[in-house]
Amino acid sequence: MFLKHAFFIAILFSSLSAFAQSAYPKITGYFGIMHPIVTVNKDETTVNFRDYYAVGFPTGINIWKNEKIGFSFEMVPNIKDDQGTSKVTGLLFHPGVLVALGKGYTFAGRAAFESNGRYGFTPVFNKTIIKNNSCSYYVAVPLPVRFGNDHPASFTVGFQFGIAF
Template sequence: MAFLSLLSLGLAGVSKTAIAQETPPVYPRIAGYVGILHPLVTFSGEETVTNFDTYYIVGLPTGINIWKSPKIGFSVEIVPLIRAENGTSKVANLLFHPGVLVSLGHGFTLAGRAAFETAGRYGFTPVLNKIVKKNKNSGYFVAVPVPVRFGNNHPTSVTIGFQFGISF
């Protein structure tokens, strides 16, 4: 009887250890995400424009990340941008945003994205991203995108934004 008690305690300890250990991710690894983007301020040769002043623009990024290894990956994102002004709102732009992901460690990722907008602008967007809370099957993140845009008879512009969302 004592032998069976010791055996069951030993097996319980082994099973708890096995359950507590996380299996390492297998690569390539695919993750999706959704978020909310707030452009804060845009600088150009003509003017400096702030969001929330005479209008409000919000983006709703949705994307897929394909991690080739723990350090490098590919991402593609689609971002509809909605503009609210004078009591009305509309989809003002749609952004196609493919890019490369580089893990910087400690939950930080740098995304270098190409940018193609239906409004006729194009350019690139470096994005610094940080996972702020990691769960078993999801994670919450914050990001600072810095879009640089050219074209469509407008001067070059640089925007600073704030983004937050959930990855799964």
């Protein structure tokens, strides 16, 4: 039921975005690929591409109130391949506040609620690298901090790239 509502909201916002591009609020959407690089907690350090392969697909809608501040609604399905077995490991609900820092840089301060029982926050530093009339391409460094579900607190450094429209 929740996903049906989220899908309806996404369709509504994307249809409204054609009318909101020249004035605020401004609505944009995006899709990316996120690779966690290294994760540390009090018990261990794990490295993506060496110990396993994990990838996330952040998909979201940004609603800019003005040129400096906005709100972002993001969902991230995560997939992990460990010793030849791959599966969806969870779905991340990732709402947050956007702050334009100038010169193509943006800071996103996100709350994090994972379907696997973990929760926390994610500061994200984003840079638009190519911008044209129909879309832009970006790179980002997400820094997830997670708690809960009988696991020690963890900190991850990731790398993300994607397209915004």
